[in-house]
Amino acid sequence: MANSVNLTFLTSFTGGNPEKMKKYISMFLNLCPGQLTLMKEQLDATNYDGLRGTAHALKPQITYMGIQSGEDLIKNIEKMAGTKTEVEKLPEILQNFTTICEQAMVELKQEIS
Amino acid sequence: MKTLKNIFIVDDDEMQSSMLQDYLSKYSTFNVHVYNSGEDCLKNIELNPDVVFLDYNFDKVGKGAMNGVDILKEIKALKPATEVVMFSGQDRIEVAVNTMKYGAFDYIVKSESAFHRAENVIFNIIKRLKLQGEASLYKKLTMTFGIALLVMIVAVIVLYKMGIITNNPGWM
Numbered sequence: 001m002a003n004s005v006n007l008t009f010l011t012s013f014t015g016g017n018p019e020k021m022k023k024y025i026s027m028f029l030n031l032c033p034g035q036l037t038l039m040k041e042q043l044d045a046t047n048y049d050g051l052r053g054t055a056h057a058l059k060p061q062i063t064y065m066g067i068q069s070g071e072d073l074i075k076n077i078e079k080m081a082g083t084k085t086e087v088e089k090l091p092e093i094l095q096n097f098t099t100i101c102e103q104a105m106v107e108l109k110q111e112i113s
Numbered sequence: 114m115k116t117l118k119n120i121f122i123v124d125d126d127e128m129q130s131s132m133l134q135d136y137l138s139k140y141s142t143f144n145v146h147v148y149n150s151g152e153d154c155l156k157n158i159e160l161n162p163d164v165v166f167l168d169y170n171f172d173k174v175g176k177g178a179m180n181g182v183d184i185l186k187e188i189k190a191l192k193p194a195t196e197v198v199m200f201s202g203q204d205r206i207e208v209a210v211n212t213m214k215y216g217a218f219d220y221i222v223k224s225e226s227a228f229h230r231a232e233n234v235i236f237n238i239i240k241r242l243k244l245q246g247e248a249s250l251y252k253k254l255t256m257t258f259g260i261a262l263l264v265m266i267v268a269v270i271v272l273y274k275m276g277i278i279t280n281n282p283g284w285m
Contacts, residue, residue, distance in 0.1 A: 059223075
């Protein structure tokens, strides 16, 4: 399987400092699982405004961690939940996004171990 | 001349705040203060921040939390000279225009280039402060020169009236 994360930006941002890389990756690893669970709960409860807000908050972190295959998905989740259009597609998109993030988190854990 | 000293970062996203704080830490002359809500920022507004980097959304803080535009309005009402730079994950132009309408200095979309843009904004603010300082100096010099000229004209008139100076000085 191809890598889900591309750490080019983070490496450049931190100047390749391993401690700083570890700090930001750890922050993401602490944040992401809770946000994925929250989005699932919000979708199940058809709380689309809440889902939009959570997706919006997670979006920059996905970019900073270089999870490129997840960027369009999180943007779509934010947009669809915000406009409440094509909401029937949201479960599948959220599932795909969750799978990508879970794979990315495995890779990120390896990166800092 | 006024220089830029205090910078506030106001964001409920810990990672974003931390990254921006780290990015700005290369400039040791700035005191960077980080707050995770608008309420905390306003409690500390008497520290007189020169620049506030302010998030647009505060969804994580809770439902009753002030949003970015409300905080922006409050900061500008309390400290009109403070420059507020909005940070948001929204790249919609109407969101940016809305914040500018309420006095934001600039609007930055949270992306990989956001940190570099924040740095440029700081340089632009410093440049503006420098220009304002120079304009103020030129204004003072112009006024001083104008007053000196006026005093000289009055002195010439008075001396002329007193007969100390005439139309036909003796050496001509």
